[in-house]
């Protein structure tokens with residue numbers, strides 16, 4: 135039991151957070167001190183700024199604790215600042231009285247946006263169908279992966295046929311006991327690792343800084359995401375012989391540089407900022423971050439390490455793509471929502487994995503599962519409902535739900551146990567452990583939740599059925615003295631349901647910080663993604679006698695994010711001069727909102743998916759190569775955004791060292807007006823006059839063309855576009871238009887629609903969401 139409880143604690147990221155919160159005010163813990171733009175990055179200045187930071191620390195840290203006068207991380211390339219061990223008092227002194235600090239915040243633990251229990255089998259990510267064999271793109275796009283490191287020996291990172299490393303590359307290949315310079319090559323061109331100061335999960339002390347001694351991945355997350363974004367084609371890839379095929383990334387000729395800022399326990403915000411600082415100096419073109427803050431504790435833009443790093447990246451022409459989180463399907467769970475971040479939701483694709491449950495009465499039911507079990511058709515096992523094998527004094531409801539400690543080993547051993555999920559707080563991974571712990575033979579789990587996301591139960595037989603099948607199985611148990619069943623091997627089946635579908639777990643908008651920018655931005659495949667893994671398995675997860683696989687199937691917005699990264703690098707390679715906002719716009723205005731049966735995209739409960747679930751729709755990378763028009767979001771837009779959001783002019787100026795002035799009337803609702811490729815209006819009163827927003831488009835297609843506006847607005851919401859026609863005559867590159875929204879007759883709540891500019895060759899679709907009150 136003890137081992138199970140430890141495991142429960144290990145699995146719950148809340149443990150870390152609870153410990154973090156319970157530490158006393160005066161216990162030093164890691165803080166990040168962010169100081170805005172870096173003025174220069176010559177080596178002399180680095181020493182000057184380092185000694186200035188140390189001086190700053192010695193002015194606030196008592197001399198008897200001088201051991202703390204040291205920097206864990208020092209940021210000096212793309213932006214300025216440091217991280218150090220501070221007490222809460224010291225931190226507040228630093229954030230209040232000092233002109234040079236923009237923000238001071240506790241080093242946060244960020245989560246990897248995948249859940250290992252969601253692993254399941256699938257052959258093709260859907261991306262490969264969509265990406266044409268684009269021969270003419272350059273192979274000089276460099277992708278920086280901020281993640282758990284990399285397994286360099288994976289066939290996905292071989293450099294066959296790739297030219298020499300772009301000369302602008304300034305990065306390094308850091309060595310460690312298990313990582314040599316020779317592990318980098320023309321594909322994996324750089325690798326760095328960082329001190330990761332994380333709160334210890336077992337006590338009130340913090341570990342100042344744990345150094346993970348090399349860029350090698352010991353989790354698998356970083357290897358998987360890197361190979362999804364840019365893995366070289368690896369023939370005959372499979373997961374234990376299943377899902378065999380060629381695995382390759384979204385843009386296989388892009389280069390990879392890995393920045394290891396995360397471990398099994400999560401990622402440290404301070405290390406992520408250091409990774410951004412280095413990557414921007416090294417010369418990456420696109421940064422991919424499949425990591426984020428817990429949606430319950432999301433910080434504002436200038437207290438969020440990813441948002442800060444991404445802001446400076448965007449300023450330097452480097453695109454940042456992030457996962458939106460796996461906290462769906464509740465609203466307001468999307469994270470990484472700054473407008474300079476490309477925020478990705480996850481979709482299911484067109485294949486599924488199923489196994490059959492065979493009952494003693496001859497009936498079979500299709501179930502969703504992955505197993506490496508050794509059960510066969512020939513033999514069946516006694517079948518019992520959880521409450522029938524309850525431990526002494528345990529309420530039936532707990533046993534029915536297979537709570538930890540609720541089952542009696544003597545009664546359950548050797549049987550296949552049926553559990554329900556009236557209480558969603560206990561995950562199926564935990565239920566599987568509970569049932570396994572009492573030596574049961576297998577688990578049939580009745581649940582409508584996550585049915586589209588089959589659970590990899592390793593070698594333990596597991597099958598998940600819906601409530602209709604579940605009731606029949608329970609009736610069968612009641613109908614006979616000796617109910618029996620077996621769980622048959624998993625098979626790959628074509629997905630009969632439409633695809634893509636919004637993944638159940640994908641975090642949903644609207645964004646917590648402001649509803650005036652639509653988030654998520656876009657959706658990409660994130661369920662059942664086959665990509666490279668580390669050849670290491672936990673006991674009980676691999677079939678006996680088989681070697682660990684080189685590829686694995688993972689699910690999460692973590693897997694969706696590198697699909698967009700790969701697509702963005704394809705576009706960057708064909709259009710090297712395009713800025714991040716142009717690439718983002720191209721992907722957004724060409725996304726599809728139709729599925730493989732030509733019906734509007736749906737969510738996992740078969741309702742039409744809305745923009746808070748999927749953003750503007752599913753990426754279609756090849757169309758984005760030729761978008762016609764793009765929305766360029768400028769530095770000015772982003773600075774105005776920060777004014778409207780409510781930051782002080784002083785802080786905003788120090789972000790970029792500019793003399794920028796905030797507009798006089800800086801109110802939050804003006805955020806809708808920044809030149810973003812979608813429109814979101816957080817509040818439209820029925821009593822107000824029409825609200826108007828402005829957009830400017832840049833013609834990146836042939837000149838001398840004109841576009842006509844096509845509107846799709848929900849009944850009751852009056853939407854008008856002016857002008858209705860945009861004529862890009864010779865020499866005209868940019869044109870502006872206005873869209874007004876009038877809600878007197880509109881239904882209350884969120885109204886969704888779209889405005890599409892068409893010229894016969896291109897269809898430039900923009901989505902709007904309007905919250906009518």
Ligand SMILES: *[C@@H]1O[C@H](CO)[C@@H](O)[C@H](O)[C@H]1NC(C)=O
Pocket residue numbers: 336337338339
């Ligand atoms: C927390 O710290 C106190 C004093 O340093 C110590 O007595 C206590 O055992 C610690 N608690 C844990 C859970 O480590």
Ligand SMILES: *[C@@H]1O[C@H](CO)[C@@H](O)[C@H](O)[C@H]1NC(C)=O
Pocket residue numbers: 370
């Ligand atoms: C793929 O690998 C399997 C063993 O893992 C081998 O039997 C088969 O011949 C390989 N196929 C190809 C095309 O290389």
Ligand SMILES: *[C@@H]1O[C@H](CO)[C@@H](O)[C@H](O)[C@H]1NC(C)=O
Pocket residue numbers: 463638737738739740741742744
């Ligand atoms: C799907 O959409 C419908 C309608 O918006 C909503 O009621 C339902 O909760 C959504 N399902 C999921 C799993 O989010």
Ligand SMILES: *[C@@H]1O[C@H](CO)[C@@H](O)[C@H](O)[C@H]1NC(C)=O
Pocket residue numbers: 508509593
């Ligand atoms: C299945 O494997 C387990 C060990 O994982 C073994 O104890 C059991 O006897 C095997 N059952 C059958 C039917 O082969």
Ligand SMILES: *[C@@H]1O[C@H](CO)[C@@H](O)[C@H](O)[C@H]1NC(C)=O
Pocket residue numbers: 605608609612
């Ligand atoms: C099975 O029988 C028990 C009592 O005998 C009853 O409470 C329960 O509702 C029955 N379940 C089903 C699914 O019929």
Ligand SMILES: *[C@@H]1O[C@H](CO)[C@@H](O)[C@H](O)[C@H]1NC(C)=O
Pocket residue numbers: 838864
């Ligand atoms: C531009 O379009 C107009 C009208 O379609 C046409 O008359 C004119 O020749 C075009 N100019 C060029 C340079 O293609």
Ligand SMILES: CC(=O)N[C@H]1CO[C@H](CO)[C@@H](O)[C@@H]1O
Pocket residue numbers: 255374376504505506507508509622623624625
């Ligand atoms: C997906 C998977 O590995 N399924 C396995 C389930 O168990 C049967 C019986 O051992 C295997 O044949 C399947 O491959």
